Amino acid sequence: xxxxxxxxxxxxxxxxxxxxxxSVNIAMALQKPLLIKGEPGTGKTMLAEAVARALxxxxxxxxxxxxxxxxDGLYVYDTIQRLYDGQFGVEGVDDIARYIKLGKLGxxxxxxxxxxxxxxxxxxxxxxxxxxxxxxLDQMEFYxxxxxxxxxxxxxxxxxxxxxAEKELPDAFLRxxxxxxxxxxxxxxxxxxxxVHFPDVEEHLLxxxxxxFYNIRSIRDIRKKPSTSELIDWVNALQIGGISADRxxxxxxxxxxxxKKDEDLExxxxxxNL
Amino acid sequence: MFxxxxxxxxxxxxxxxxxxxxxxxxxxxxxLCDSSLTQFYYVARMILVKSETDFDKFDMAFEECFKAASxxxxxxxxxxxxxxxxxxxxxxxxxxxxxxxxxxxxxxxxEQVEETFKQRLKDQNEEHNGGSFWIxxxxxxxxxxxxxxxxGVRVGGKTGYQSAFAVVGARKYRDFRxxxxxxxxxxxxxxxxLRQFSSRLDIPETELDIDGTVDKxxxxxxxxxxVMKKPRKNAxxxxxxxxxxxxxxxxxxxxxxxxxxxxxSNHYKDVKxxxxxxxxxxxxxxxxxxxxxxxxxxxxxxRNVGSDYKVIIVGDAAMAPEELYSASGNYRGPNGGxxxxxxxxxxxxxxxxxxxxxxxxxxxxxxxxxxxxxxxxLFPMFKLTVDGLNRAMVTLxxxx
Numbered sequence: 001x002x003x004x005x006x007x008x009x010x011x012x013x014x015x016x017x018x019x020x021x022x023s024v025n026i027a028m029a030l031q032k033p034l035l036i037k038g039e040p041g042t043g044k045t046m047l048a049e050a051v052a053r054a055l056x057x058x059x060x061x062x063x064x065x066x067x068x069x070x071x072d073g074l075y076v077y078d079t080i081q082r083l084y085d086g087q088f089g090v091e092g093v094d095d096i097a098r099y100i101k102l103g104k105l106g107x108x109x110x111x112x113x114x115x116x117x118x119x120x121x122x123x124x125x126x127x128x129x130x131x132x133x134x135x136x137l138d139q140m141e142f143y144x145x146x147x148x149x150x151x152x153x154x155x156x157x158x159x160x161x162x163x164x165a166e167k168e169l170p171d172a173f174l175r176x177x178x179x180x181x182x183x184x185x186x187x188x189x190x191x192x193x194x195x196v197h198f199p200d201v202e203e204h205l206l207x208x209x210x211x212x213f214y215n216i217r218s219i220r221d222i223r224k225k226p227s228t229s230e231l232i233d234w235v236n237a238l239q240i241g242g243i244s245a246d247r248x249x250x251x252x253x254x255x256x257x258x259x260k261k262d263e264d265l266e267x268x269x270x271x272x273n274l
Numbered sequence: 275m276f277x278x279x280x281x282x283x284x285x286x287x288x289x290x291x292x293x294x295x296x297x298x299x300x301x302x303x304x305x306l307c308d309s310s311l312t313q314f315y316y317v318a319r320m321i322l323v324k325s326e327t328d329f330d331k332f333d334m335a336f337e338e339c340f341k342a343a344s345x346x347x348x349x350x351x352x353x354x355x356x357x358x359x360x361x362x363x364x365x366x367x368x369x370x371x372x373x374x375x376x377x378x379x380x381x382x383x384x385e386q387v388e389e390t391f392k393q394r395l396k397d398q399n400e401e402h403n404g405g406s407f408w409i410x411x412x413x414x415x416x417x418x419x420x421x422x423x424x425x426g427v428r429v430g431g432k433t434g435y436q437s438a439f440a441v442v443g444a445r446k447y448r449d450f451r452x453x454x455x456x457x458x459x460x461x462x463x464x465x466x467x468l469r470q471f472s473s474r475l476d477i478p479e480t481e482l483d484i485d486g487t488v489d490k491x492x493x494x495x496x497x498x499x500x501v502m503k504k505p506r507k508n509a510x511x512x513x514x515x516x517x518x519x520x521x522x523x524x525x526x527x528x529x530x531x532x533x534x535x536x537x538x539s540n541h542y543k544d545v546k547x548x549x550x551x552x553x554x555x556x557x558x559x560x561x562x563x564x565x566x567x568x569x570x571x572x573x574x575x576x577r578n579v580g581s582d583y584k585v586i587i588v589g590d591a592a593m594a595p596e597e598l599y600s601a602s603g604n605y606r607g608p609n610g611g612x613x614x615x616x617x618x619x620x621x622x623x624x625x626x627x628x629x630x631x632x633x634x635x636x637x638x639x640x641x642x643x644x645x646x647x648x649x650x651x652l653f654p655m656f657k658l659t660v661d662g663l664n665r666a667m668v669t670l671x672x673x674x
Binding site: 019022023025026029030032035037079080083084086087169171174175176177178179180181 | 289291293294297300301304306313316317319320321323324325326329482497498500
């Protein structure tokens with residue numbers, strides 16, 4: 001089967017758990033969008049980059065903001081530009097297609113080769129947003145009213161959707177997705193992840209930093225639990241700062257990289273002094 | 275295929291649809307499960323379950339249906355207790371790492387491991403730790419937990435290595451269930467849900483106002499002049515009434531978080547918050563301390579806070595009968611000539627949309643909680659959980 005060449009096995013820069021890799025491959029086999037949820041900083045967005053790199057495909061990122069509308073992803077008809085152009089008699093005003101600009105989703109459909117489409121943080125948008133994309137993601141096509149043209153995906157893009165669970169996604173949308181929840185990495189996996197980023201990190205430093213990190217995460221009342229990316233930043237800062245491993249536990253150097261809230265900072269100092 | 279599994283899932287409250295079920299069959303058809311139960315577990319979960327809050331229900335349904343497939347390897351409670359040695363975790367890690375280095379090239383035959391595991395389960399009748407034969411903690415056999423062996427059967431406890439190919443009865447997603455009372459982390463969620471009925475009036479003018487543009491352009495002698503307008507949005511106003519009585523003290527941090535969540539969201543056109551002690555009487559307090567004098571008249575509120583406000587009352591509705599029904603039942607302040615119940619009726623009459631959130635509501639019908647039952651008849655009452663809050667919001671927004 002040619003499928004073996006088209007399987008995601010993780011990359012050298014991205015350490016994925018077995019389950020995560022399986023979910024990517026299953027989503028591809030079933031041709032359904034893959035919905036990724038998980039704590040902030042567990043590498044949801046990085047996944048799409050890694051998949052694109054591993055399969056050697058172009059990555060198209062559609063960043064969702066609170067004001068993003070589903071229509072923006074398909075196409076935008078620039079009425080106002082056309083009105084102004086008509087005013088000054090610019091050539092080609094009668095050609096509506098000139099004023100149709102494809103959005104990220106449209107771009108992915110229109111691409112000559114298969115691409116990886118990342119719809120990042122879909123929960124940031126309006127509540128109805130995912131519902132407006134049902135048909136498009138199902139059929140991989142949409143209709144441009146103004147030019148009476150149907151944009152149909154030449155190659156079904158691999159769609160990866162991330163969500164921070166800030167909003168509940170509608171059932172009808174969820175039904176069409178493959179779902180994976182990225183667990184917070186275990187200590188072993190975490191060590192592996194850090195080592196991928198800093199291959200020659202000092203053994204002792206890493207051990208102490210991880211210990212402090214997991215201690216902080218286990219404090220009960222902490223407001224914002226530090227995440228993987230924060231640990232990576234911290235290890236980086238410790239290395240650059242040339243902090244000796246023994247000082248990490250006592251002095252908590254650069255702790256601001258890991259703990260971002262005043263209340264948490266106090267809590268951490270309090271707990272670690274005990 | 276596996277119709278019983280489908281039924282069990284639905285019986286556990288997972289809303290699995292036929293479409294998802296067919297997708298799973300398709301996955302099986304394509305051989306995505308590798309004929310392995312574990313693989314089937316993950317594939318089924320990622321297709322059928324769409325929220326980590328439902329993972330636990332799924333786990334339970336899965337266990338119920340496929341117990342037979344792993345019947346022989348069922349783990350007794352006694353054995354789980356033997357294995358519960360979390361304090362050895364640190365030590366085990368050290369040891370396991372050393373051990374792992376030597377073992378990198380060894381391939382483990384899963385079947386053989388499982389076979390031996392069953393045999394050992396049958397024979398073992400006491401606790402073993404650190405050995406290399408029986409099931410126990412920190413050992414080098416392929417079974418038990420926190421051991422250094424690659425590719426063994428893990429029995430409960432924390433995952434030492436991801437390679438353990440069977441996780442028996444861990445229920446690790448129990449904490450994600452959304453029928454638990456709200457905790458700190460989940461308030462972020464609740465806060466977002468309250469946005470369901472929000473309106474954003476600070477939105478930019480993004481719509482082309484066609485009428486306006488035609489008018490302006492005509493006035494401008496045919497020279498194009500574009501007029502933009504704001505998209506139409508409805509505006510929601512919120513009135514929050516919170517019980518700050520003695521019986522609510524256990525929930526004070528919960529309420530505080532809810533309050534913060536509502537107030538930080540400046541999506542509402544207006545939010546007003548007042549406090550009461552046990553029940554609403556003629557005065558409403560401005561602060562949760564409920565100090566005498568620092569209040570407004572409830573009637574003043576009726577006059578000044580319009581009936582278009584949506585009202586959320588938070589309280590445990592655990593008044594003593596006289597607190598609710600006597601015209602002198604308020605032992606902290608004035609009653610205003612009416613009993614608490616009558617005041618509540620006034621609230622109901624004034625405001626069209628009222629919900630009551632109760633952090634310790636009894637499940638189902640509870641006639642022994644007299645006050646709670648009475649209040650329930652006045653206002654729709656919901657338990658203060660993620661699920662309850664969500665349903666309360668739906669009720670507030672319902673078009674009736």
